[in-house]
Amino acid sequence: MAQTATPTADEIIHKANHMALYQGVDTQSKVSLTITDKQGRMRKRAFSSLRKNDDNLDRNQKYYTFFQAPADVRKMTFMVHKHADLEEDDDRWLYMPSLDLVKRIAASDKRTSFVGSDFLYEDISGRSPKDDFHELVDTTEEYYVIKNTPKKPDTVEFAHYIAHIDKKSFLPMKIEFFKNDGRAYRVIESLQVDAIKAKQNGRPVIYPTVTVSMAKNLESGSTTKMTVSDVRYNVGIRDDIFSERYLRRPPRDVMR
Amino acid sequence: MIRIFKTGCLILLFSLMQTVAPTHGAEGKEKAWPNFLGPVDVHGFLEMRGGTRTRDDPEARDISVMEVRLQADLFTYTDWAEFKFKGDVWADGVTEKGEGDVREAWVFSRPSGxxxxxxxxxxxxxxxxxxxxxxxxxxxxxxSYFIGRDSEYLKAPSDAAKISLFTELANLDLVYTPRFDPDRYITGEYISYWDVAAAGHAGRNDIIHADRPDRWFEDDELAVRLYRNISNYELAVYGYWGFWKRPGGQTVSGTAIFPELNVYGASIRGQVAGGIGNLELAYYDSAEDSGGGDPLIDNSEIRYVVGYTRDLAMDLNASLQYYVEQLLDYGAYEESLSGIPARDAFRHVITLQITQLLMNQTLALSLSGYYSPSDKDTYLRPKISYDFTDSIILETGANIFMGEVDHTFFGQFENNTNVYAAVRYSL
Known part of the structure; x- marks a missing residue:
């Protein structure tokens, strides 16, 4: 094992993708978002989240979100069946309890704001590594610096993005999105990483997890801080949780 | 069908009580409720809403809506059940009364897998x-929909038992309503309408008093949905045994009634070309007028809808639907008429909805529209809503009715065209 051997850009991105989105079989957490606009006005969003991997291939996943705040979305539930294939859109459902209405949401555009924050849907559920060409442009003391260029530039609003990936944990610590003129216009930074203890097949494991992150829109001056708490891995979430039954009536422990 | 179902309901209820009652009895023995009840979650809002007609309607007031409304929402749970209460009280400037409405008051339980x-x-x-x-x-x-209340109020509550069964093969919902719950249809109280018999507009001086079937466990309704997903295409078949939800007939003396109605239908919904497509049809069997020859009772119908929704740009969503009502036994219907303007055999309606979100999704501009090329009438609902803060929402909009003739579905409401504004403070 040569310690100096540098992994390829594709290997780094593959690992980073796994660390950011696919650790454990499933995970449960509470998320709060604080959105602050240029004038300093603050808005808060809070929700409980469940996530489960469909397989061990770091591909398809299911997400379940139960909103607690603000008032106009309280108790709404949102469900995603994420498909990693480029050609296949995710399936998304939104349930509005005051109307008892299950709405199917068109998901062709993943680069829209998630609940009005500076995070996009694709920041939350992940951008498939297959969507971009990856190039290792620098290796620093702490980070692998990867330049990612979209294979289909007309489907996204950026020209490329630069990811700083921690050499030890392989967690992405900073992602900067650039426009055609070379100007950075969006930045996502991981501000805090916690070691979350869990069990895998009865053996104790530790999952390094980003618990505080910040997305900044440099054009609008708006920022969003995301805080993740009560993180649990491998809790044994059943597949049927991600169905219309639980969309209409959430499982008890996500409501607490 | 309904009888078998009623017996089934009773058996289920009894078995549920048997399984849950002892458990909770043991836990909460001789003690006050806080021991087994979770914390009570209390929310609500205070809302002021005002609106006015944009043209003179001799059958109605100028104000279309004028109310101060308080909603309270309480939720709690035990190990075996969840409890919800949601109720509104409001001072209503149109009826000039204090009004109240219990929107929800239910117990939910998940007694088995x-x-x-x-x-x-x-x-x-x-x-x-x-x-x-x-x-x-x-x-x-x-x-509520036509005077510009929040869209939540388009749905009126049912007093019902909903039983949902989940299997590998398919899922089944059964909803039993022991006493018929009609639509809150246009009576003339808030919205004036076309009175067919009088061949003129009528309103708050001619409020429709319908003879509503109201015997418990006799005038009941049963609604059934059998559904499953195949590769995330949602397939469903439906059945309904009950009554026309708004007066679908009248007695010889002219009293509006709710004749019996059975409905059978099916639907599919799923991804189509980067958006969501839906297709649904329903056969309305007007059970008291099966041949269509009774002029006093609405004929059977088949209703169809096909729709498509997708994102057009960032935070811009559009949906388009084509909806058709086909009146069956049309020949018998025409023959039985005596000078009343005839409905067409086919009523075509195109619906369009566009929503644009702006300013970090705090400002929503939307337009819903219904246009019928066969009735030559239109209903437009433009709306702007702005989340001033997380707890204060400002909203303004309009309900615009247009029609070439007085008696068509939307055309009859032309004088009710209104604009409104509201502010809501959530707690």
């Missing part, structure tokens, strides 16, 4: 139509 139960007053919705309803025979509140 394959069974969910929800019993009590509840809002119920199913089907694929976007603001058109085919197999959803749960009560609607068209008055």
């Amino acid at each position: 394959f069974l969910d139960l929800k019993i009590g007053r509840q809002v119920l919705t199913w089907g694929t139509g976007d603001l058109v309803f085919l197999n959803d025979l749960f009560p609607k509140d068209w008055q």
